[in-house]
Amino acid sequence: MEATTAIAALSALAQEHRLALFRLLVQAGEEGMAAGAIADALGVPNSSLSFHLAQLNRAGLVRQERQHRSLIYRADYAAMNGLVSYLIENCCAGAGCGADQACVETDARQKRKSA
Amino acid sequence: MEATTAIAALSALAQEHRLALFRLLVQAGEEGMAAGAIADALGVPNSSLSFHLAQLNRAGLVRQERQHRSLIYRADYAAMNGLVSYLIENCCAGAGCGADQACVETDARQKRKSA
DNA sequence: TCCTCGTTTCGAGGATCATGGAAATGTCAG
DNA sequence: CTGACATTTCCATGATCCTCGAAACGAGGA
Structure with a gap:
């Protein structure tokens, strides 16, 4: 996007x-x-x-x-998810966001999509 | 939110x-x-x-x-994830969005969070 | 204390956006 | 073809937002 x-x-x-x-x-x-x-x-x-x-x-x-x-x-769910993915792209510099579990989940989800 | x-x-x-x-x-x-x-x-x-x-x-x-x-x-990753969750709240009326896999994933993710 | 550096606040001008009634468009039933 | 219905376009008004230079502010270092 x-x-x-x-x-x-x-x-x-x-x-x-x-x-x-x-x-x-x-x-x-x-x-x-x-x-x-x-x-x-x-x-x-x-x-x-x-x-x-x-x-x-x-x-x-x-x-x-x-x-x-x-x-x-x-x-349009595809557009919605595209926007969300764009926002959290390369989230947390690969550091796993420390205690923020939600961020880890979204990051993993994005990687799963692009794989 | x-x-x-x-x-x-x-x-x-x-x-x-x-x-x-x-x-x-x-x-x-x-x-x-x-x-x-x-x-x-x-x-x-x-x-x-x-x-x-x-x-x-x-x-x-x-x-x-x-x-x-x-x-x-x-x-603020918590705010970011809160916003995303708000957008996709009760996504697809529980119908699984048909062919849209991405939406199913986000929906599942949200349910996981609130569980 | 005085000075410097990093950052914020102030202010005016130009640009963009939201609103809602009235008129126009498009779709169908009889 | 005519009437009824669903929705959109037009338009003027008022409100909000973006920009950036200049000046003000705050925290250290000497």
Whole structure:
């Protein structure tokens, strides 16, 4: 992942409504949600929500698909994991982070992915 | 982690210089780096760097410690992992994300942590 | 104490972003 | 074709953020 891509993703997530929206889609899973249902769940005006959905889409964090009259949105798990991996890249200079077990786990996980 | 905290962290990371800075500290590990050394490595004016370091510090992503005349900065791995966990919370609605192996891994990792 | 070095704060200018109503677009049923 | 519905685009307003030189601050060394 390039820095530009990561910044786009982080900028997209660094906003109250968009963070809630993305997490909603992450938890919704493969089924996804229609724009209207999301607006309902979040209590955001349609025009605002559309703006935020477009931002997340442009950042590659969500994908849209037509289904009858509705647009279904889904979280892009690959992009999400790519961002996470980018953040913890070469974590801890190979020192194992001392007492921080969580960091060791994420580091190991990344190595497993690239192997 | 609360939404406000996560947004603060994401906002802090959603900026070219700060993202590079944070990743530099993540890779530097426990040893950390002095403000001057960071400014040198990134080619950013001192005043700008100080501004960005303050943002990361206020977001809880880095910690500072005096050492003689220099201020040593270190990445806060606990905060980093907290943010990651917040993002992937209840990932995939327990569906295993279909073909997306990476997501399954992160989901499993999170469950392991909270167990 | 005086001076130097490392770092932070101040301040103004330019750039980017969020909001939400109204109008436009696209999709389908009758 | 017409009407109804779901969603997006347009647009102006207000708010927030980034930059960096200059000045201020704080900690040692002589």
